[in-house]
Amino acid sequence: MREVAVIAVAQTPSVRRERTRNEVEMLMPVLAEALRRSGLRREEIGFTVSGSCDYLAGQPFSFVSALDAVGAWPPITESHVEMDGAFALYEAWIKLQTGEVDSALVYAFGKSSMGDLPEVLGYQLDPYVLAPLGVDAVSLAALQARAWLEATGRSERDLARVAVRSRRDALENPNAQLKGTFELEKLLAEPYLVAPLRKHDCPPISDGAAAVVLAGDEVARRVCRRPAWIRGIDQRIEPHAPGVRDLARSPSSELAGRNAGARHGRIDVAELHAPFTHQEWILREALGLGEEVTVNPSGGALAANPMMVAGLLRIGEAAQRVMDGRARRALAHATAGPCLQQNLVCVLEA
Amino acid sequence: MSEPVKSIVTPVRLDYVYTAGVASTRFLQGLAQGRILGQRCPVTGKVYVPPRGSSPTHGVPTEEEVEVSDKGTVTTYCIVRIPSENLSVKPPFVCAHILLDGADIPFFALIQGCPFDQVRMGMRVRAVWAPKEELAPTFESIRWFEPIDEPDAAYESYAEHL
Numbered sequence: 001m002r003e004v005a006v007i008a009v010a011q012t013p014s015v016r017r018e019r020t021r022n023e024v025e026m027l028m029p030v031l032a033e034a035l036r037r038s039g040l041r042r043e044e045i046g047f048t049v050s051g052s053c054d055y056l057a058g059q060p061f062s063f064v065s066a067l068d069a070v071g072a073w074p075p076i077t078e079s080h081v082e083m084d085g086a087f088a089l090y091e092a093w094i095k096l097q098t099g100e101v102d103s104a105l106v107y108a109f110g111k112s113s114m115g116d117l118p119e120v121l122g123y124q125l126d127p128y129v130l131a132p133l134g135v136d137a138v139s140l141a142a143l144q145a146r147a148w149l150e151a152t153g154r155s156e157r158d159l160a161r162v163a164v165r166s167r168r169d170a171l172e173n174p175n176a177q178l179k180g181t182f183e184l185e186k187l188l189a190e191p192y193l194v195a196p197l198r199k200h201d202c203p204p205i206s207d208g209a210a211a212v213v214l215a216g217d218e219v220a221r222r223v224c225r226r227p228a229w230i231r232g233i234d235q236r237i238e239p240h241a242p243g244v245r246d247l248a249r250s251p252s253s254e255l256a257g258r259n260a261g262a263r264h265g266r267i268d269v270a271e272l273h274a275p276f277t278h279q280e281w282i283l284r285e286a287l288g289l290g291e292e293v294t295v296n297p298s299g300g301a302l303a304a305n306p307m308m309v310a311g312l313l314r315i316g317e318a319a320q321r322v323m324d325g326r327a328r329r330a331l332a333h334a335t336a337g338p339c340l341q342q343n344l345v346c347v348l349e350a
Numbered sequence: 351m352s353e354p355v356k357s358i359v360t361p362v363r364l365d366y367v368y369t370a371g372v373a374s375t376r377f378l379q380g381l382a383q384g385r386i387l388g389q390r391c392p393v394t395g396k397v398y399v400p401p402r403g404s405s406p407t408h409g410v411p412t413e414e415e416v417e418v419s420d421k422g423t424v425t426t427y428c429i430v431r432i433p434s435e436n437l438s439v440k441p442p443f444v445c446a447h448i449l450l451d452g453a454d455i456p457f458f459a460l461i462q463g464c465p466f467d468q469v470r471m472g473m474r475v476r477a478v479w480a481p482k483e484e485l486a487p488t489f490e491s492i493r494w495f496e497p498i499d500e501p502d503a504a505y506e507s508y509a510e511h512l
Contacts, residue, residue, distance in 0.1 A: 018369065019369060020369070020372055021371055022374065024371065024402055024404050025372055025373070025404070028404055028409065028411055031409065032409075032410075055364070057366075058364065058366035058368065065402070067406070068404045068405075068406040068409070070409045071406070071408040071409025071410065072407070072409075073406075073407035114366045114367055114368060115366045116364070119364065120364060123362065123364075128358065128360070131360065132358075132360040
């Protein structure tokens, strides 16, 4: 395997609604900042790949117009995934493995605020029998939460604890959107949103963008003092129909984690893409993360959840800690689809 | 034996509140005043209309605003013979790329005011604006373009913009 590292990360602060700028205008400063931090010039980037979703923008081929932020001249090698940017990063990692390129710019953007997000996400379901029922993303997550509570004997208090910790930790993250000190008892006294989930169990709706620069061995060592080396990365998917899955567990995360080498050594910090509180518990179990592991010090997706960006942000946040020297070995996880259907795990080391 | 189900109807409707963005907002506000506003790339000096806030070739912000003329040159065109529900004009009609004087990228618009088979590359045209009281921040503020009494532009003057 060729050694590949994250050498730079940049992001916009996540906000509930970006009222003035369009996606291109949001992306331009983020791309410029990521490149500046990488020490590479725009022309030196070998491969550019993005993650976004036309359903968020309500416009076909919105990812093509986003290229206006990149500056595709002279012509560049470019690709796109209609997924979270973490999966775009996976494609970039493969491209670097082929040896065709020595660096890659990965970016993601999502203005989740423009449509009715839970409804928009409903259209990723099977269009014949499930989507026409009008089931939305929060209701599906609630089905999963119920399955997990029943299977483990845990309580709604355990869910609320995740929300309290995440939003408290987010106070340290200038890019987080929903943060503060919340009292467990007060949260538990709130009414259900979709039982057994309360509002605090759900992520905020966020607009945002992020970019990550990857480089292969030689380039990474030349331009970066302390690269975050990707020691393992894998993604696995489960069936499309939620009804055929065991929603209380995440076998795809478990397998991806094993293949990425998550259990081959101590993890200092884990950034898990768990938009709903119960999902953090499911992922901890699947990835074998014990109490000694610091989980989501950024606040995670419960503090900022720009769609198509939040997964890439997990890799960015984990990599940043490795690059800063705050962690030696970090795990990042990203998810796509309803109820943790598809999962990517990435292990980063100094 | 029941009939096989060959199709189902599942209506889809999603509503969006769209953000035009800083540059497009300036452009649309310009149309409401009967002006066409572009932005200049700081690297190449090229003027983009409508502006998107970025230079598509260099990925840098285009902060300098430039008003361009509402006169221009037809760089290329096509004759449409298919009716469209969205258009009030009857086919055949002409859709053209128009390079406005002062701009470096052609602008897509309808041509009216002459027989469709007289439209040609290099033809000089001018915007026909909606009446003043109907001007608004929308493309509909420009009804269409029509020929003006000027000699055709030389091919070399727009060859790079085809």
